[in-house]
Structures are given as structure tokens and as C-alpha cells.
Amino acid sequence: MKLLAIDCAANLCAACVYDAGAGKELGRQVRDLGKGHAEHLMAVIETALQGGGLGYHELDAVAVSVGPGSFTGLRVGVSTARGLALALKIPAIGVTALEALAAEGANAFPGRAVLAALDAGREEIHAALYDKELAETYGASVATLAEAVAMAISAEAVLVGTAAPRIAQAAGRAFDTGPVAATADIATYARLAAARGPGEKPKPLYLRGADAKPQAGFILPRQDKGSEP
Template identity: 55%
Template sequence: MIVLAIDCSASLCAACIYDTSANRELDRSVLDLGKGHAEHLIGVIDAALAAAGKTYADLGAIAVAVGPGSFTGIRVAVSAARGFALALGIPAIGVNTLEALAMEARAEAGAGTVMAVLGGTAGNAPATVQTAVYDEFGHEVYAPSIMGAGEAAELALRSGAALAGTAARAVADLSEGRLAIALESATADIATYARIASAKGASGGKPSPLYLREPDAKPQAGFVLPRREE
């Protein structure tokens, strides 16, 4: 089966074409945008298909990163995946960013149990993190949730977990050197999403965004005009 995987959960707008029967990636297209995923996603998908020598008619499933991550990017990717799935009559399979980071940490760094932790920016340690723990087989040990960075460090120590994600260093610093860092990325490689989706199959429901925190953008009530009384 040919799988299209897409990820807009962080700064990247990424797509790859994956052949499950051969267990290999055929080709990919990746742009580092920061913003503007909606304007570029279709072009990125078209470029990946063209590079792989495939068309939309060849696709058997869509894999999509559902977050946590960028609110706008996640909405763009999930909406596109569901739209393509409906139009093509194929399943869309959601993969959360935390499980993808954990899988990549196991594959790239040889980690066993992994705590994926997202939050903060370079040089800015987060007060809270978005986290989940997965064992050496990829099974969920601690479900995706939001907690204090100190709590996350304690949970990682109890679980014997290595750390992966943007908040990995901040959490490791709270452990006095007792926690290992396997990966510090905001998202996993696009092929990782394709592999996880291939293993999951189409047994789940339609993918939905996974949001663990409130959006950074807030309504600006000061600009709201008062209602006029008749």
C-alpha cells in the first residue's frame, strides 16, 4: 500500500510517500516555513508525489500528525488529510507527535522507555510541558497530558525514561544529570509518521487535533464594539 504522510505540527511543512509492502520511503518534500502551512501544503504534497512517481489515485491511506504542536498547522494538516480521505475513499490515520518523537528516539538513539516532552523555546525553560511516556515496544505507559516541568522530571525518573522533544534539556536539567536526552526536536521525521500509521492500520476513527494547552492567541476584547441597544 502507498501511504501519504503529512506533518505541519511544527515549523516544517512536510510530506512523504511511503510503500508499506517494501517498508521504505519512496520520496519526500519538506519546507521549513515557521508559518504559512495552509498556503504551501498542497504544493508540498504534489512535489512529494511527483518525486515518487505517484499520483493521488495510487494512495491507499493518509497519515497525519495530529499534535500536540502548532494550533494552526495541526488544523491545516488534519483538515487536508480528512478531505483527501473523503475524496479518495481511503482511510486517514492520525499519529500524535509525542508517540512519533518516542519512536524516533528509540530508532535513532537506541532508547528504551521514552518520555516525549514539548514546550518552551531555545533558552526559555517552560513552566509546564506537554508529555507522554512510551515503553520500549511503543506502548503508551503515561497518556498525553500537561504537567509542570518538575513533575515531568520526577515521572521520567520513576519510569526510567530517556527524554525526547523541545523540553528535553529543561527537564533533564531538573534531574541533576540523572536523565538522558535522546532527541531535542519539535517533531519527528516525516517517514516516522508513515511507519507508525502503517503499523496502526485503519482501525481507528477519523483523525482529530490533539490539543493539550490553550492557544497562545487570545481574543482582543478591547477592540469589540459595544452592542447597540434598540
């Protein structure tokens, strides 16, 4: 199976082509953008395909990071993956950033529980706890720093994600730590998606609402059809 993986969940705009049968990456392109994923993603995808010597018609599946992460970036990545899947008549497979980071932590420290934790602002953390088999024991949710510390200590977990240093500091002790990043390497998403196979259509993992909300003062009152202009 030849699989295209894309990730716009955080600062990176990334894509890679992965050969699941051979277990190897064929081509990749990664740009550290911060913002502006929509303007760059198709060029990033095409560069990854060219590096792998493949055309769109040779793909068997599309994988995408579904977050948590940037509200706009997630919409760009997921809508692109679903659009490609529909056009090419192939499955789209979603992988969360938390499970991808946890997989990298488990690779660095085999046989250990992993706490994936991302800074979410507002003194909140997006967290998920995985056992030594990488099965979720605490599903992705919004946690306080105290709750994340309690999970890390009780599970003797490896820490991964941007919130890992803050958790260790609050706990007052050292932890084994994997990648301290907002997202995993793009090839990790590809490997996890290839192992999982098709399922439900991917959708963004929003653990809380968008920061931008309409201001009540700018909402116009509704007028009846028969009212005067």
C-alpha cells in the same frame, strides 16, 4: 499499501510517500518554514508524490501529525488530510508528535521507556510517557517541569523532544537522549500510521486552548429586533 504522510505540527512543512508492503519511503519533500504552511503544503505534497512516481489516485491512506504543536499548523495539516481522504475515498490516520518522537527514541535505545516532552511555553511541558513496548503509561497532557523530571527519573526513561535538555538540567543528571526536536522525521509518521491502520478520523491534539482569544471590550451588545437603531 501506498501511504501519504504529512506534518505541519511544528516548523516543518513535510510530506512523504511510503510503501508499507516494501517497508520503504518512495519520495519526500520537507521545508523548514516556521509559518505559512497553508501556502506551501499542496506543493510539498505534489513534490513528494512526483518523487515517488505516484498520483493521488494510487494512494491507499493519508497519515497526518495531529500534534501537539502549532495551533494553525495543526488545523492546516489535519484539514488537508481529511479533505484528501474524503475526495479519494481512503482512510485518514492521525499520529501524535509525541508518539512519533518516542518511536525514534525507542529505535535509538531499544527496550527502554521513553519520555516525549515538548516545550509549550508558560513554563509548561507537553509530555507523554511510554513503556518499553511503546504503550502509553502516562497519556499526553500538560505537565510542570517538576512532574516531567519525576516521570523521567522513576521510569529511567530515554528523553526525546525539545524539553529534554531542560528536564535533564533540572534533574541534575544525565539521561540517554533521542532526537531533541519539535517533531519527528516524516517517515516515522508514515511507518506508525501504516502499522496502526484506519481508526477514528484524525483531529488536532490541543492540550490547552489557543493563545488568541477575543477581547471582551470589542464584543458588541446584542440588540433586540424591536429596539431602535
